[in-house]
Amino acid sequence: MNTLVYDGTWIGLLCCVYEVYAKKLDQIAVVSESRFMPDAFSEVNKVVSDELRARRVWDGLATRISKKAMHRLYTCYLSELPDIGSSICTFIRLAFDMPESPEQAYAIPSVLRISKVDRMVHREKHRMEAFIRFQLTRDDLYFATIEPDFNVLPLIAKHFKNRYADQRWLIFDLKRNYGIYYDLEVVSEVIIDRTGAEKKGKNIFSDDEPLYQKLWQEYFAHVNITERKNTKLHLMHVPRRYWKHLTEKLVD
Amino acid sequence: MSDRIVEKLRILSDAAKYDVSCSSSGSTRKNKNKGLGDTGNGICHTYTEDGRCVSLLKILFTNVCIFDCAYCVTRKSNDIKRASFTVQEVVDLTINFYRRNYIEGLFLSSGIFKDADYTMERMVQVAKKLRTEHKFNGYIHLKSIPGASDEIMHEAGLYADRLSINIEIPTESGLKLLAPDKDRKDMIMPMEYLKNEIISKKDEKKLFKSAPLFVPAGQSSQMIVGAGSETDRDIMYTANKLYKRFNLKRVYYSGYVPISNDQRLPVIGTAVPMVRENRLYQTDWLMRFYGFDIRELLNENNPTLDLDIDPKLSWALRNLNCFPVDINKADIKQILRIPGVGMQSAHKITQARRFQKLTWENLKKIGVALNRAKYFIICSSNQFERRDLTEMKIRQFILAESHSKYLRNNTEQLALF
Known part of the structure; x- marks a missing residue:
């Protein structure tokens, strides 16, 4: 058994697949740095994030599976579940090894797993589209805080940009400590310094x-x-x- | 000022809540003018404590009404507080709720004051103001007032995503009894008019891309369940007619909540027929998405739906000769008719079996409700139901194994007496 340890990024995860083929590995487990616990029985490979290698895997994948299936893999990555790296890598290997795309072969455990986790994350995305409650501040910013189960901010940006095209808004994920901000033109990621925010809190709303x-x-x-x-x-x-x-x- | 608007909102949302329609999907309106809002698959922004979805600001324009329909809280003989919004108040509420992501849009209905056209005109004014002055592209559902003229209905259609008119009572005789002021013709006419307009506007849109949208989310209607003596067959045959004849997008079934001491109606305190309502929705789905003809599900021999088991299972038990179905070979149409197999599972089955023969284990993981389905299928396994079970036996087995989602509610209600 080989344990591949990646830096927790999407690029890092794709590089794990590159590693599998470069080193001809067979039995693998994929785990992110922050979750890695060394054990005595498996060989550890630290995977270096390399954008070019990730790009090669991603472009190769594009010739094997549908766009929808590719997006599904990214959605699963956003679930941040401990074992999801392994499922994603297993799925991508299937895609390269099987004669046709495995995306509908629901009798294979990793394929069903991807389809189920995709639904879980998608549901959380939909919940956030429903449950976000903006509060209007004195400087005409619509502001909301959330603590979603999964990292769905990258998935909801488009919905809010289309819908609230004529108002400035900021959605902040308290769990992951970053937010997305729309300035009437583009949506960008933001990190706010929250020290002292509590004190002033009372008067900021309209x-x-x-x-x-x-x-x-x-x-x-x-x-x-x-x-x-x-x-x-x-x-x-x-x-x-x-x-x-x-x-x-x-x-x- | 603010107290008054709170009071009005209380009264006029209270009066609107018996209209069960909450859908905000099916429209194609997009935010192209960098204005406010768009429509899509619909979002339920919250759920009330009775478990119903809240997606629209659902209010009456006014609860002043000249009609006296027995089943309605707003009927003129009912001694309740009356209130009316101004056009501007409804517009402000909608915009401010929408901007805070509370709602998908507005569902505006009204008691009938003065006459149909006068009432309808006020409602259209709200929609017009939202669309033109506020560049609002969110969802607007307007209730058509029975008897409103074609001209005003046409204008409503230009601003609304959906228009609806509630049949309320499924049979004409029932309507005469409970709503003597209402004429069924007055409800049918606007529906007919809109249907034709929608068709012709759609053709126009094919020729000229720039042609304005006209009721893009179509029409819907509602029937009250359990107020009169109608059977499930009466209700569903009427629904079927509405779907076929007027191209309705949705028919809603609303379990009657007793609100009156009128002798023609169930007394106050009678339980709301929630299970029956659920079975009607299931039947509606079978008819629209699962390829069932309504006459297969309800007919002269079976005029009422079984409350203990779902209508698909009930049909399957009456038609055991259609089973077992081979999961690995059968057409999707046949698979959709298996009790315990939903739309999602059916599609997954037909996709997954291209790669390998499916076993019980696979079916379970895919999400098939095997406790019901197992009596009706064979798959890649030599373990299957070999006994020649009768309809009664299967029914007993399934009921013994399952616990109805309504059972608990029912016992609680019984304990009250």
Whole structure:
């Protein structure tokens, strides 16, 4: 067994596949640096991230599988799940070794795994498109904080750019400590210095902001039909871990 | 000022909530003018405590109404607080909710004040203002007011993504009994008019790309379930007609929530028929996506849906001669008819079997509900149901193994009495 350790980047992960073919490795496990735990039984290969090598793997893949399947692999990478590197590499090797694209061969475990993780991440992306709640600041910025299960900011940028084309917005991932900002022209990644933000917090929002939050909370309470109460279903759709960022759920 | 708007929103969202339509999908409006909003597959931005999706700001323009329909909270004889929005108030609410990512758009309905055209005109004004003054490209669903003129319906169609008119009562006799002021003709006419307009505008759009959108998300309707004595067959045959005759995109089924002491209706406190409602939706799906003819699912011998088991299973049990189906060979149409196999699984099966023969293990992992499906299929395994089981037996086995998602709710309701 060979353990390939990569730097946690997408390029690094693709380089693992390059390594497999360059060194003719067979049994492999792929793990990111931050998760790597040495053990006595496997040989460790530190994989160097190299954009050219990654590009070769990616371009080669493009001739073997559909665009959709390629995007699916990237989506899976964003899941940040501990074993996902191994599944992605296994899938890519299948793509190079099988006579036709394995993307629909759902009876193969790694293919089904990719399809399932893709759905999980996609669902989280969709949840963020639904659950993000902007608050308007005094300088006309619509601001939202999120803590998604997976790293979905790269996947949601386009949706928000298309939809809110005429307003400046910033979506910040508190878990991963970066955000995306739209300045009416382009979306860019940002890192904010959050020290001292708590102190000032109170006055940054526009005068109307509390009113619209109140209206939204009232609306949420009044469209509910009490005779049909179904807490299980409610929690299935809006799991508790999302509540702290949902305006309508912040009523005491 | 702000207290007054909060109060109005309370009253007019309370009155609008019995309209179950929440869909915000199916439109093709995009944000091309660097304005605000777009439409797509629809997003449910939150869910109320009853588990229903909230995707639109669903409100009445006013709950003042000249009609007296027994099943409606807004009926004129009901002693409730009345309120009306101004056009500007609805516009401000919509824009400000939308910008904060609370909603996909607006669903505006109204009680009928003065007359149909006057009411409809106010609603169209809201939509027009949103589209023209605010460059709003989000979703707008307007309720058509029964009896509104063709001219005003045409204008509504230019600004709205969807228009709907609620049939509410599936049979004409039921309507006479419960809504004496309403004439079925007044509901059918605008539907017919819109259907033809939508078709002709679509043709126009093919010729001239620049032709304006006209009700791009089509029409929908709603029927109340359990207010009158209609059977499931009455309801679904009417739904089928609406789909076929008026090209409706959706028909909604709304379990009647008792809100009145009227003797013609179920008394207050009667449980909302939620399981029945669910079975009707399942039937609707089977009819629209799974290739079933409504007469296979509901007919003279079977006028009501089985509440314990889903309508596909119920059909399969009545037609055991169609089974077992060979998963590795059968046409997708046949696979879609197997109980426990959904749309996703069916497609995965037909794709995966090109690479290798599928086993029970594969089917389980793909997501097939084997507890139901196993009686109806054979796959790459010599373990399959060999006993010649009767309809009754299979039904018993399946019910014994499964726990209905409604069982718990039901016992809770019973414990009240």
